Structures are given as structure tokens and as C-alpha cells.
Amino acid sequence: MNRYIILLLLIVMAKLHAQKKGEGASFLDKTAFKAGYYGDVFSDNGLQFGAEYLWLEKQRTKSKQRGPKTTTHQLLINGSLGYSTNFNNRTDNALHTYYGLVYRRTSAKRWQLHVELNPLGYSRSFLSETFEVEGDAVSRVPFPGRSYYAPSIGFGLGRSRKKNKLAGWYLNFNYTSILSYNAGILPTFSVQYGHRFNFKKKN
Template identity: 50%
Template sequence: MKKTFLCCICFISFQIHAQFTPEGKQVKDTLSFLERTEFKAGYFGNILWNQGLNVGAEYLWKEKIKIKERKRGGQKRISNQFLFNGSLGFTFNPSTTTDTGVFTHYGLIWRRTNTKGKQFSITLNPLGYYRSILPETYEVKNDRVERVFFPGRSYYAPSMSIGFGKFRKNKKLTGRYFNINLMLQTPYNAGTLPSVFLEYGYRFNFKKKKRDANNN
């Protein structure tokens, strides 16, 4: 598991270094905060037993656009973006009351978009927190039975994901995405609990981006 995280970190570091090579065009513009920020909301679960919702935001940090001439005419346009990512979500199990939790993640996304708007992304969230929520719980204190306030456990929960999506040019509903997410909860008993979740949702922007109108 550690080797997988290390490989992904090395890959993203290589991509960041490539941002400043002469092979591509570094995008420099005057986008406002809202124009650089996309919000997202979607399903988060594994379909079989855990169901939930995840909402968040992505802030465009850097972007490089690479344009090539096609042999048959026209241009091939590839965009590589690095985005800061933050999200908040929850999951629950409809068949039991002991498998409910809330979580939050923060990290970095590398995303590639081709001429047709098809996207591929890798996300690393080294900052993650998961809080399990237990049903009504009691404990014995000084020979008295007392109800536990907000019963549950807290975990350090980093995550990583691989995703696919579709970009919609010049639209406030900017696209859709499908991610396969791996979350690690630690310390869990004497070790670490890996959990796989699926994400499907939509990204949206409150302002149309100037970059879309000028460069797409």
C-alpha cells in the first residue's frame, strides 16, 4: 500500500516538473477566485452496503495547454491541470446502525483533458479524517450508568483515487466524473482498514471561465 502511494506521489511530482518544460504552454490569465473554483456533489459508496454523499470544491492551481497539429488537419489540444481539492461527506449502511460515519479530505488533483473533453485524473488526499458514529451508547462511571455523548471513534483517513470524466465547455454545469476511491482508516484495532468506494457526480461553476471562451 505504501508503495502505491509513493508511486502516485512520484508521478504527480513528475507532472508538476513537466509544467515548466518548453514542450507546452503555461497558461497565465487573470481568472478570479470563482472562475478558478469548481464545486462538486455526487454519490459516494460501494453500492452493496455503504451509501452516501460527497460534496466539495476544486481550485485550479496550475494549468498547461499543449497544442499539436493533426496530420489530417486541425489541432489536438491537451490540458494538464493541478487543482487543490477539499471535500466533506458521509456514508451509512441502511441495514445496520453501526456503520455510519462522516469524513473530510484535502489534497491535490492532477487532471488531463483531451480535445473531445474526456478526462483522466489522479487524486492524492494526504489530509483525511473519518469519524464513525455509533447508535445510542451507555457506559458505567462511578457505579452509575451514563449515556455517551456523540459515541464513535476518530481515524486518520488519507485517500487516493483514479477517475474518469467529461468536460462541458462554456457551461456552468462543467462536467461529470466517476472515481474509484481507496480510503485508509488508522489506527483501526491493531492496524489499518482499507475501504474502496465509488464516486459519481457533477462539477459546476458559478461563473463561466474566460479561459473556456478564449482557449477552447
């Protein structure tokens, strides 16, 4: 199943690359880079970095008493990489990365609502110093830890900058299912707060 998802994502990225060649806007014009806080606030805290690529965009204008109001609907390719730890005991160390799609609605006053689906998720836990015993021999385990398939979904809000809908601040709430965790599923919840940056002056 994971192979089919990865293959589908590669096909989508190849299509995006072909579209990019035929359009006037550059890759950086359609890409926003993001950085901010990542964790569950109470125990594990860390940082997260990522990028979003604008795939589709549609604007709708409605007539109001105070004038026309335009809302923007966007579909974006999303990718993030984060690291979190428990600063109290230094044991809950984990690396997270995921890729998927984001739907975002921007109001006429620049307020944004978004929903994201990340079918491609990976989580790697890092353990403290670990040893293994084989017969009478004791050896140290290099880079101890475990890897998990970790898809996620999330929703959030934010506000874009003036004249640039790709840039602005965001606040996300995410749910992640860590699969094959002790022969079961470990549900985790996280909070993300940060800023998106785009190098195009107007968008």
C-alpha cells in the same frame, strides 16, 4: 507528521491567496463545486460535496491530419466532505473529509482522466446509543464514536462541458487507509459519481 502536513497545506493556500490577488481571474472563476453519490454501492451509501481550485494549467497542441489537437493539463487543490450510512441496519454511520491535490488531463474531445492524492484525511464513525459504567454508576455517552486519520488516493474519468473545462461529470474510484483502527489499518474502497459546477461561462 500530521502537523507538518497541515502546515505545508496552509503555506500552499497562503501562496494561492497571494497569487489570486495579483491575477485578473476571480476566485469563483477558478473554483468548481461538486456534488454527488459517495459509497461502496453494496452496503454503505451517501452523499458528498466539495470544491476544486485551479492552481496550474498548461495546454499542449499537436498537429494532426485532421487539424491541431489541444490537450489541457491541470493541477487543482481538492477538498471534499461526505456522509455515508448502511440503510439496512443504520449502524455504519460515518463522516469523511479529505484535502489534497488532483492532476487532470482533458483531451480535445473533452474526455478527462484524473489522479488525486489526499494526505489530509479524517474519518469519524458514529455509534448507536452507548453507555459507560463507572463503579456503580451507568451514564450515557454523548456523541459516541471514534475519529481516525484517513489519507486516500484515487483515479477516475469524466467529461467536461463545452467551453468550460472545470465543469462536467466525474466517476472516481478511491482507496482509503483508516489508520489506528483496532491497532491496525482498515483499507476501504469507495465510488464517487457526480457533477462539477463552475460559475464562469467560459474557461
